[in-house]
Amino acid sequence: MRLGEVVGTVVASTKVPGLEGIRLLIVQPIDATGKAAGGAVVAADAIHQAGVGERVYFVASREAAVALPNSFVPVDHAILGIVDQIHLDPTAKDAP
Amino acid sequence: MRLGEVVGTVVASTKVPGLEGIRLLIVQPIDATGKAAGGAVVAADAIHQAGVGERVYFVASREAAVALPNSFVPVDHAILGIVDQIHLDPTAKDAP
Amino acid sequence: MRLGEVVGTVVASTKVPGLEGIRLLIVQPIDATGKAAGGAVVAADAIHQAGVGERVYFVASREAAVALPNSFVPVDHAILGIVDQIHLDPTAKDAP
Amino acid sequence: MRLGEVVGTVVASTKVPGLEGIRLLIVQPIDATGKAAGGAVVAADAIHQAGVGERVYFVASREAAVALPNSFVPVDHAILGIVDQIHLDPTAKDAP
Amino acid sequence: MRLGEVVGTVVASTKVPGLEGIRLLIVQPIDATGKAAGGAVVAADAIHQAGVGERVYFVASREAAVALPNSFVPVDHAILGIVDQIHLDPTAKDAP
Numbered sequence: 001m002r003l004g005e006v007v008g009t010v011v012a013s014t015k016v017p018g019l020e021g022i023r024l025l026i027v028q029p030i031d032a033t034g035k036a037a038g039g040a041v042v043a044a045d046a047i048h049q050a051g052v053g054e055r056v057y058f059v060a061s062r063e064a065a066v067a068l069p070n071s072f073v074p075v076d077h078a079i080l081g082i083v084d085q086i087h088l089d090p091t092a093k094d095a096p
Numbered sequence: 097m098r099l100g101e102v103v104g105t106v107v108a109s110t111k112v113p114g115l116e117g118i119r120l121l122i123v124q125p126i127d128a129t130g131k132a133a134g135g136a137v138v139a140a141d142a143i144h145q146a147g148v149g150e151r152v153y154f155v156a157s158r159e160a161a162v163a164l165p166n167s168f169v170p171v172d173h174a175i176l177g178i179v180d181q182i183h184l185d186p187t188a189k190d191a192p
Numbered sequence: 193m194r195l196g197e198v199v200g201t202v203v204a205s206t207k208v209p210g211l212e213g214i215r216l217l218i219v220q221p222i223d224a225t226g227k228a229a230g231g232a233v234v235a236a237d238a239i240h241q242a243g244v245g246e247r248v249y250f251v252a253s254r255e256a257a258v259a260l261p262n263s264f265v266p267v268d269h270a271i272l273g274i275v276d277q278i279h280l281d282p283t284a285k286d287a288p
Numbered sequence: 289m290r291l292g293e294v295v296g297t298v299v300a301s302t303k304v305p306g307l308e309g310i311r312l313l314i315v316q317p318i319d320a321t322g323k324a325a326g327g328a329v330v331a332a333d334a335i336h337q338a339g340v341g342e343r344v345y346f347v348a349s350r351e352a353a354v355a356l357p358n359s360f361v362p363v364d365h366a367i368l369g370i371v372d373q374i375h376l377d378p379t380a381k382d383a384p
Numbered sequence: 385m386r387l388g389e390v391v392g393t394v395v396a397s398t399k400v401p402g403l404e405g406i407r408l409l410i411v412q413p414i415d416a417t418g419k420a421a422g423g424a425v426v427a428a429d430a431i432h433q434a435g436v437g438e439r440v441y442f443v444a445s446r447e448a449a450v451a452l453p454n455s456f457v458p459v460d461h462a463i464l465g466i467v468d469q470i471h472l473d474p475t476a477k478d479a480p
Binding site for chain 5: 289290291317319320325326334335337345347348349350351352354355366368369370371372373374375376377379380381382383
Binding site: 005006007008009010011012013014015016018019024026028030034036039040041042043052053061062064065072073074075076077 | 128133134155159160176180184
């Protein structure tokens with residue numbers, strides 16, 4: 001999974017069957033210190049409550065669809081949860 | 097999913113069974129502000145109406161085939177919908 | 193899918209069961225204008241006729257095995273077809 | 289699989305069903321010589337004992353869920369084991 | 385698939401169930417001319433005979449597990465065969 005911040009929403013009236021009712025959010029991946037890392041993705045909101053500005057963690061690839069009520073949908077990024085806190089150990093050799 | 101713009105089409109007469117009748121479009125991935133981001137891909141048009149110049153969102157990996165009527169096809173990128181609007185929150189810390 | 197050019201072949205006598213009789217070709221990914229883009233991959237020739245120097249499109253990840261007669265093989269890149277023509281729309285904002 | 293070092297933990301009270309009781313750790317991918325390589329990921333701890341500062345190897349994509357007791361969960365990175373030692377052959381042409 | 389050179393081995397006593405008896409090798413991906421390309425990965429040795437210093441080709445993602453006797457294991461990189469020879473066509477436009 002990756003850490004990210006919700007930065008926007010997508011409106012799309014024309015879509016394939018199976019995506020009706022799924023909120024699509026624009027998520028900017030971030031690193032463990034909160035810095036943007038890589039390009040934004042469009043993720044399905046599997047928790048139905050992620051809001052713009054919130055820190056989330058999301059899953060990519062085949063596993064994203066598993067997070068949704070109907071898993072047989074063409075979805076490859078899904079928000080799994082809201083991040084309350086991140087604890088980093090500054091003594092770890094590769095700590096960011 | 098990623099955002100992209102349809103920039104061209106592919107003509108391929110020799111192909112594996114299962115791909116007959118599937119339109120193949122060249123899609124340039126873009127970021128949330130509309131700037132090109134990464135290399136172009138060849139995507140199946142799962143909505144049967146994506147046109148050159150249109151903004152779309154597309155799915156990659158295993159989930160792409162799920163967007164097509166017959167899911168047992170070797171397709172790893174599919175256009176899922178046409179983007180009408182993108183709302184970005186300028187107050188988000190990592191907004192592009 | 194990605195566009196590519198067949199640039200070589202691989203000879204491998206020691207291999208896992210299931211790969212016998214599958215031609216392995218070295219494919220250089222290219223962008224829509226024909227320029228090399230990223231590192232070469234080893235792809236199974238699912239159309240049985242891709243030749244060195246030809247432009248092809250290939251599929252990656254789980255879907256590659258679906259292109260082969262026996263889909264339960266450890267193959268993650270497969271050539272799906274030979275590209276006859278690419279039409280790019282120069283008026284597309286993100287056209288290459 | 290990739291080598292990594294556990295550098296932190298994630299606390300997330302709001303999450304999708306199926307992730308209860310799964311420890312989420314922040315893992316910094318490293319190369320064979322121990323240098324950080326690429327961005328940190330959030331991985332499920334499939335061995336239930338990976339601690340901050342430890343060297344681990346982890347799996348990505350669909351196979352990550354297979355490492356967990358319930359494989360039908362939306363997890364795309366999982367820690368598989370703790371690395372005791374790495375032996376590198378300095379005579380290998382491409383040894384790091 | 386990708387080309388690679390085996391450059392080391394991993395010793396890991398703590399591991400998830402299903403990985404017992406699977407040799408884990410450190411593989412440096414290389415391009416078609418033999419130059420290192422990208423970061424090293426940890427791959428399962430599906431041919432039971434890949435040695436340090438040998439050129440191999442390996443598969444990534446979901447398909448890696450298919451190369452092993454028990455496919456329901458959390459493995460995302462597997463060595464499929466030893467490369468005897470690579471033939472590159474110097475006349476190919478994108479030949480490396």
